[in-house]
Amino acid sequence: MAKELIKGNVAMAEAAIRAGLEAYFGYPITPQTEVLEHLAKRMPELGRAFVQAESEVAAINMVYGAACTGVRVMTSSSSPGVSLMQEGLSYIAGTEVPAVMINVMRGGPGLGNIAPAQSDYHQAVRGGGHGDYHPIVLAPASVQEAIDLTVLSFDLAEKYRNLVFVLADGSVGQMMEPAELPEMRPVVRQDYDWAIRGRGENSRPKRILTSIYINPLDEEIANLRMLNTWYQIKQNEIRFKEYYLDDAEYLVVGFGTAGRVALSAVRKFRANGVKVGLLRPITVSPFPDEILSLLAGRMKGILVVEMSQGQMLDDVLIAVGRQSPVHFYGRPGGVVPFPEDVEREINRMIVSDSKLVTDPRKAWLDRALAKI
Amino acid sequence: MAKELIKGNVAMAEAAIRAGLEAYFGYPITPQTEVLEHLAKRMPELGRAFVQAESEVAAINMVYGAACTGVRVMTSSSSPGVSLMQEGLSYIAGTEVPAVMINVMRGGPGLGNIAPAQSDYHQAVRGGGHGDYHPIVLAPASVQEAIDLTVLSFDLAEKYRNLVFVLADGSVGQMMEPAELPEMRPVVRQDYDWAIRGRGENSRPKRILTSIYINPLDEEIANLRMLNTWYQIKQNEIRFKEYYLDDAEYLVVGFGTAGRVALSAVRKFRANGVKVGLLRPITVSPFPDEILSLLAGRMKGILVVEMSQGQMLDDVLIAVGRQSPVHFYGRPGGVVPFPEDVEREINRMIVSDSKLVTDPRKAWLDRALAKI
Amino acid sequence: MSVNGWIEVSDMYCKGCELCVHACPQEVIDLNMDRLTTKGFHPAYIVKEGCTGCAICALVCPDSAITVYREVVKGRPA
Amino acid sequence: MSVNGWIEVSDMYCKGCELCVHACPQEVIDLNMDRLTTKGFHPAYIVKEGCTGCAICALVCPDSAITVYREVVKGRPA
Amino acid sequence: MQKEILIAGFGGQGVLFAGQILAYTAMDLKMEVTWIPSYGPEMRGGTANCTVVIADEEIGSPLVEVPPLAILLNLPSYDKYEPMILPGGVAVINASLVDRGPVRTDIQQIFIPASKIAEEIGDKKLMNMVTVGALLTKLPELKIGDVKNSLKAHLPERHHKLLPSNYLALERGYVAAMEYA
Amino acid sequence: MQKEILIAGFGGQGVLFAGQILAYTAMDLKMEVTWIPSYGPEMRGGTANCTVVIADEEIGSPLVEVPPLAILLNLPSYDKYEPMILPGGVAVINASLVDRGPVRTDIQQIFIPASKIAEEIGDKKLMNMVTVGALLTKLPELKIGDVKNSLKAHLPERHHKLLPSNYLALERGYVAAMEYA
């Protein structure tokens, strides 16, 4: 297919359709409303289910219902709306049914603003809902990636009966880029042995889908089973993009928009012969911790760049384990850093050189406060 | 005051009253319902506000409203209910008003069960709601601590205009122990310069409380201010309890019920002359990372015990930074470990000795799966 | 009136709630205070003749513990 | 009928929505197409005599941009 | 010193209160104590149990895997917990509701017709107190007089008329256990 | 090669579309390109801007702090962005709505009476195309013919009647800029 100039939100919506989305339930919220609007038009046209739910709480529970039938289903929202979905997400996780959730993150906390942000990382990666569960979290940095990862999200959700987040930010949602949409896949209803669709003509035995394990020992087993699935996911599905890593002496780590902004900065240094590389996690959950741990051994310094107060930073710190000094640069609250900002920070890292930073977040905060 | 034999849930409710609680809004859910029931009786008796809200969503937004007036207000719930409050909690955090939330955790994810668990650690500590914010999280292990920390929670909430969680588990909520309740404090309405109470007789200038900063640069400043407050909290308020640390060669880390179960196990080893110590974080947020980092340097091994799949484990890993091998033992899904279980795990640590465990959670999972 | 009905109460389901006892128009049911089911309840049973097979007991039984039988007189619609 | 009313339209608030224009029973208001406010709107103004000070324009103005004046005839209740 | 006592039976048999009176007594003696129930969404009439730990230092776990002391008030509880008691430990069993003999020989099993004794006293509900009395023979830290004092101290005034029969139940249980042993 | 273009003006001035046509052209030329708007809950009639980045390799940031190229369609935008342009950069300014001269001398400033030219062509709305035409003089990567082709390729068929006037607007802008420079 030829490339089209397409907006991230529309691209994700259309990609979902082509991946066989059978049902969408959502509630408007900026900066993801185009996802809903595109589907409001397209889904009924295709005879597929679209409901503008009364709230995000209702939307996620509609998703839960449809997910129990084993069809491809998703919702989309932005930060405050996603917070409202936490109970439902935990139920979906606990029931081990596949579902996809697109979060086009905005500035927070609270009502905040509608500018691009990455401060729902922990919420997505560590589960903002109660209980132990582990969503797969895919972080696109471009419209093409938004498309590809949306398609992938359905495959992964089904393969592992797991919750998959596409964790985009307002910038990815609002940006237009040339991108190629996939072919329209036919809608196939897989004949899952767990799907709830009524017992059917041959009166197969009844099925139940629930997240209840009233006996803690049963719940423990369910927990272990889910964690085991999670480690399979970790084994098979870690994705990241690397830039100039072969000979890098300094490493920048950033996902999504922050990652691509960092790329611009890294290129500047490369142009001057400075050996800076970039690791851009695409699955932020499972997090590419092994590669990072390996890389960390040979780096003079690692800079984490996020559009938040430093959330992925925790995962980097765990993976690096003090093998090399970790620095942090964040722009929370809806600010997108410019490449120039990141350049300054890379410079700072190079200058400070191999000093171990006890608390990179605090060091960054002190610098940031000094500026205002 | 003399000690009474009192149930954890009732103790927290009464402690809140004596700390000057002016308003409670909540919704029944096991295993915390006694908090609500006690307050249903006592609050109206004292002429204070009690509303059984229509849902946890409503409850937290009622709390939000009352918090904006600057009175002492709280809600209580258990895991699924707390998930529903995530949007409201993020708003409260973003508005920087003081509020207290008691979460008596149960087994999850989803509806799970009502047995004691600790798997909402990340949700509380890293903010299950959207955006960057940092609640203070206090983790009682006994009824007396539940009382003391409930009282403290109000003081801290007000001092820092911050959200405070009392993160208990079903065991702490349902257990009876002799404990001393504080004297009844008079209800004082502080004359905060931010509280919304109407402009009043002297027509002071109007006040607004909101979590909106429509300009990202303003939101960034607000974020930095809040993070700065957070570092003050970190500076001043870290609390933990240490047992046998002076000469310890092995360290166990656990909070709440898991921590006190570990204590029993640690004592067994001490009785046999084995130098095992215990660090029981009381503030799990801010996490006692500095002391842990210091201790880690001299330990032959560190065992993290949690009633979850390993959540605080992340904070331990960050603080330890591979200075010594970290091991993990978890009982997720509502299972409370017995001291005997923890003993076995300490033994295992001693035997395995100084081998660095790449992924302690995975190592534990493999052992746990082997058993079922 | 000749007896033409009968009920069987399942031990597995009966919880001794007495709703059937009070609903039976013929007042022929009572709880068996001499027996406990494995779940620990005194089950209902017919104490005397007179059951008409009207099934009112079964209608009110919340635990579907009662099976009702009635003599089918040939030639009469069931 | 002698003119006994007057309105002032605030540039700060008027957004040129024309609601007052259509509501004025005397049809004395119009938008000033020759002027733009600093916010970029053509503001409303009185185009001819005849305002009675009835304040209907102000009633419909969503932006509270209009101040209405009316001659108070002494001896008559305000 | 630390002693753990498990008490189990049907809901309605006074399981929780039996544990609480032990806990009150320990508290009044200025000992450390924890009481923790099993709690569940089970239907009324289901099983209930609680664990009491008394000690002279800060108590770690409020639960133990293998309790040294147990009061078992009916057959399902006996079936479930007989295998779990610490070797060398003691179980007090309400023989009135348990129609089988012991399996284990490495623990001391005190069979008391507690329901019958309670009925003799005139109140079936005192069955739990009878078994508590019996347990006291193996719990030297709590004297029967201490338990009586605590009963008096913590029972609401309006129930004080019940004190004599409660005392009697404790005593009858104690004596029955002594005889048995 | 990488070039960043900032376009700013009032909502309704065709800011976003001006950027999109540049993006389409770059795409049709098989270049890499990003287009990103500012978006906000502002009332209609507020300011709008977008940034277009074209490059011959994977594009990093879709935004830059100091764009080398800018189209500024009204006074507020000019006031806001004149100071932000990269030294040595170029700004195309709709002189019809900007009643002041330049402050900076280290950038090239192309003043075009774009609104007036558009009105001359007969459609005020073509103002944005006039400025795009002007910018093309400084953006050799995109030829005016390429832009025309892309307009034709991406404008829905039903609007093709507007193509000639759009072409004209581009040309007039281009010529005006050449004259000016």
Added chain:
Amino acid sequence: MVTLVKPENMVFSRPQAFTETSTHYCPGCTHGTAHRLIAETLMEMNIVDRTIGVAPVGCSVFAYNYFDTDFVEAAHGRAPAMATGIKRVLPDRCVFTYQGDGDLASIGMAEIMHAAGRGENITVIFLNNAIYGMTGGQMAPTTLPGQRTTSSPNGRDVELSGFPLRMSEMIAKMDGASYVVRRSLHDPANIRKAKKAIRTAFETQMRGLGFSMVELLSTCPTNWGINPVDSCQWVEDHMIPVYPLGDYKISLSVGDLRL
């Protein structure tokens, strides 16, 4: 007598649409009665194999264990949303929710109103027992004025907690609702009427006529602290006056059904 016990004489037995599991409900709790009426209806309509139930959070949380149909278990109050999700992708299946009053009228208020508002083609069986049974007897939105519960220890104070919500009356106000009635389970005559209503509700759905709801007044002997028999009387004496039985909405097309 025993000679009567022959298959051909059997006039009433446990519906086959039930599994063999004994319920966890307290003795005399009319949740069980409601279950049986549903099971019978599904059998009579021959739709057991096409039915998907949505269980609530409440005492009937384990409803999924009792019916021999596919079942899912919703989050507290969200059964109508979950049912919507199912029905929209499987429009020819019979989808019903079973919900308590806390579930439906308190936390689930938005979901039930909007399911009705959308005219969602599902059936809602709404058990109103004027209390939160499962969590131990707290006040529900349907608790009667003055009624003592563990969270209204001095009786529901309408000044502080408001008046009981009459859901059927409110939902009937919505254009989307096709069939909304209130029945009771406290005596044989009313149980029969309840059964008919449940049938009509399911027929409404299966004929694609839109949203149907049957509110059933039900007992909670345990948390009311009243024995099962007296509980039935309490329904009659205290609940029905506040919650009048009757038909609150019968759309024209449902009226035409004449079942």
Added chain:
Amino acid sequence: MVTLVKPENMVFSRPQAFTETSTHYCPGCTHGTAHRLIAETLMEMNIVDRTIGVAPVGCSVFAYNYFDTDFVEAAHGRAPAMATGIKRVLPDRCVFTYQGDGDLASIGMAEIMHAAGRGENITVIFLNNAIYGMTGGQMAPTTLPGQRTTSSPNGRDVELSGFPLRMSEMIAKMDGASYVVRRSLHDPANIRKAKKAIRTAFETQMRGLGFSMVELLSTCPTNWGINPVDSCQWVEDHMIPVYPLGDYKISLSVGDLRL
């Protein structure tokens, strides 16, 4: 004329209960009209200094900037809950929410119903413009059948999205509600009536008579794609038939007020 411009001749001016901030509303949007009526009422009742407003999420999210009273900003749909929290600790203050139809009738359905059900002594000003203004014109629960919006591009299909919700009618059904009326802002006569209703609502609260709500039909020229003047006509022609103006609930004590 200019000689008339003297303070003593001023018969109408911007209410002092407003700040000087110009609103961010689109030209002709009647959100502004509603604001003014509230401001005037607060002044007339002399309660500006005692009033606490609760702003919603919706186009009126910044309402807090315009009134010269204390204000808080609620989460989307939760204004009634937030107002409850405030009112319960400050019962002598005047607490009002200002909510759009998406806010109140969609996501905030549970909170508004329960605030009314509890008879919460607050005042709700409910702006029904049949659309989600702020997010760019999506369908609201109040959107008219056939009305095109960005999320119902072919017009609201009642089969899929249900019928418009009539909140006043539904809320009036609740015993807790004391004063529930619907008015419109589309012409001078109706604006005057709206003003009176707002006054009655606030009086209801200040006299402790319980929950009051005024639903106001309002325009959204921008998202309707109709100019401000024609928008007013559209209210008359299309909205009022679906949302009849009138008094839906006037409790006895409120009726006695005779303002």
